[in-house]
Amino acid sequence: MLLAGIFLKCNHNHTFTVSPETRYPVLRDRNFFIETYGCQMNFADSEIVNSIMVDRGMKPTDTPDDASVVFINTCSIRDNAEQKVWNRLNHFRSLKKKRNGDMVIGVLGCMAERLREKFLEKEKLVDIVVGPDAYRDIPKLLAEVEDGRKAVNVILSQEETYADITPVRTTGNGVSAFVSVMRGCDNMCSFCVVPFTRGRERSRPVESVIDEFQQLSDAGYKEVTLLGQNVNSYNHNGRDFAELMYRCSLINPEMRIRFSTSHPKDFPDEFLHVMRERHNVCNYIHIPVQSGNNTVLERMKRPYTREAYLELIDKMRSMIPGVSLSTDIIAGFCGETEEQHEETLDIIERVRYDMAYMFAYSERERTLAHRKYEDDVPEEVKKRRLSEIISLQHGIAAELNQQEIGRRHIVLAEGTSKRSEDQLSGRTDTNKMVIFDKGVCKAGDYVEVEIFDATSATLKGKALSKVLLSDTSPFPAVAL
Ligand code: SAH
Ligand code: SF4
Ligand code: F3S
Numbered sequence: 001m002l003l004a005g006i007f008l009k010c011n012h013n014h015t016f017t018v019s020p021e022t023r024y025p026v027l028r029d030r031n032f033f034i035e036t037y038g039c040q041m042n043f044a045d046s047e048i049v050n051s052i053m054v055d056r057g058m059k060p061t062d063t064p065d066d067a068s069v070v071f072i073n074t075c076s077i078r079d080n081a082e083q084k085v086w087n088r089l090n091h092f093r094s095l096k097k098k099r100n101g102d103m104v105i106g107v108l109g110c111m112a113e114r115l116r117e118k119f120l121e122k123e124k125l126v127d128i129v130v131g132p133d134a135y136r137d138i139p140k141l142l143a144e145v146e147d148g149r150k151a152v153n154v155i156l157s158q159e160e161t162y163a164d165i166t167p168v169r170t171t172g173n174g175v176s177a178f179v180s181v182m183r184g185c186d187n188m189c190s191f192c193v194v195p196f197t198r199g200r201e202r203s204r205p206v207e208s209v210i211d212e213f214q215q216l217s218d219a220g221y222k223e224v225t226l227l228g229q230n231v232n233s234y235n236h237n238g239r240d241f242a243e244l245m246y247r248c249s250l251i252n253p254e255m256r257i258r259f260s261t262s263h264p265k266d267f268p269d270e271f272l273h274v275m276r277e278r279h280n281v282c283n284y285i286h287i288p289v290q291s292g293n294n295t296v297l298e299r300m301k302r303p304y305t306r307e308a309y310l311e312l313i314d315k316m317r318s319m320i321p322g323v324s325l326s327t328d329i330i331a332g333f334c335g336e337t338e339e340q341h342e343e344t345l346d347i348i349e350r351v352r353y354d355m356a357y358m359f360a361y362s363e364r365e366r367t368l369a370h371r372k373y374e375d376d377v378p379e380e381v382k383k384r385r386l387s388e389i390i391s392l393q394h395g396i397a398a399e400l401n402q403q404e405i406g407r408r409h410i411v412l413a414e415g416t417s418k419r420s421e422d423q424l425s426g427r428t429d430t431n432k433m434v435i436f437d438k439g440v441c442k443a444g445d446y447v448e449v450e451i452f453d454a455t456s457a458t459l460k461g462k463a464l465s466k467v468l469l470s471d472t473s474p475f476p477a478v479a480l
């Protein structure tokens with residue numbers, strides 16, 4: 001406690017220490033609630049905030065109804081993501097009114113960074129605004145609020161990785177966890193607000209990632225997803241993502257590793273070698289294409305062509321037999337013609353993704369596209385193109401999943417299925433969701449499962465036996 005405290009000098013020149021709890025007495029024993037929107041990194045950040053709050057003696061609760069402090073960790077990626085947050089804020093504000101103002105409302109994350117003081121000016125009932133690099137400051141900001149002031153810190157950092165903070169995972173399943181390995185993004189894709197809300201790219205030291213991984217292993221976790229906006233550009237003192245992944249994969253042969261997200265511009269061969277060699281690195285790659293047309297890709301500032309992308313996919317498939325692939329696609333980017341849209345449909349057909357996240361383009365302030373291009377594809381055309389993309393992709397996913405019938409997979413059971421108490425749900429190495437009867441299995445077990453039914457989103461299987469991951473092949477399904 002001595003180390004964690006800060007040293008103060010009083011008038012009589014006595015030095016004494018103040019523990020974090022005494023520094024902010026107001027926080028002790030109060031409940032706090034965090035609601036999170038956006039990407040996996042935002043969810044991982046909420047666990048960092050949990051840790052900071054718990055460290056100050058506050059208690060996490062799973063409902064805003066009995067919380068003294070309510071945080072909303074927000075996303076700015078598209079306008080509809082922000083609209084959801086506004087709706088929730090309205091709800092929290094009515095809660096606060098019912099309690100005669102006795103509740104602190106804080107906005108965290110990307111919207112906090114993007115809109116800053118506007119929250120305090122326009123939305124009088126927000127008390128605290130904290131950007132993604134300023135979470136260490138939350139206890140101090142809360143103390144300011146108690147003193148009757150509104151508090152803001154949206155300073156972005158070139159160094160902050162929260163490497164020394166052990167996340168407190170209150171909402172997970174105890175089986176799989178996220179670990180952020182880098183923050184920020186330097187890619188400046190012309191449509192994207194992330195470089196403005198998250199700041200410059202920086203990587204966390206290898207050792208701190210390994211330590212957290214080891215702690216998760218000791219705590220019984222069975223799967224870790226390493227996170228970054230572009231994990232392939234992970235670099236800490238010359239150590240790259242392939243090395244980080246390799247070292248993580250040696251920690252516990254019974255723990256699976258996933259990663260997200262990869263950028264097609266710099267996917268290294270070495271990394272594919274690690275995936276190929278290590279049985280516990282999952283054979284699933286999320287590799288956003290965004291568009292299938294070269295002119296659109298250029299305007300998006302995505303520095304690859306459709307040809308280079310397709311070559312990369314071929315290489316992935318030849319090096320990792322049975323690898324599963326997913327992508328992100330934007331419909332109706334500035335200036336996109338009908339022919340260019342057709343090329344996106346065409347690349348979807350060529351690659352045949354197992355899964356895709358598909359969006360209509362939403363203009364974001366400050367981005368290059370906002371400054372330089374006109375958002376000129378009419379809303380109904382964007383919607384129509386998006387629905388063509390979605391129905392094509394769903395058809396492909398359904399066909400691919402039908403082909404799974406009769407195959408066997410190693411599934412990591414994550415928990416009881418939402419549909420039935422007697423069933424477990426979990427994912428294959430290739431990231432497909434499988435539902436199967438519990439039998440003697442429980443969350444955290446690896447189970448060999450034979451698939452007997454499929455929709456475009458889920459597989460149904462029959463559990464054959466519990467297995468050790470280390471006894472299985474490094475390749476999915478095919479080698480079983
Ligand atoms: N760093 C990740 C993506 C993070 S954002 C990567 O580069 O792969 C997730 C996805 O949201 C993006 O891949 C993109 O498809 C989509 N997206 C980002 N900005 C958008 C915008 N302005 N309008 C619509 N979709 C957008
Ligand atoms: Fe946004 Fe591009 Fe960075 Fe992804 S790589 S976060 S799309 S700027
Ligand atoms: Fe959204 Fe910020 Fe993530 S804008 S997608 S929460 S980095």
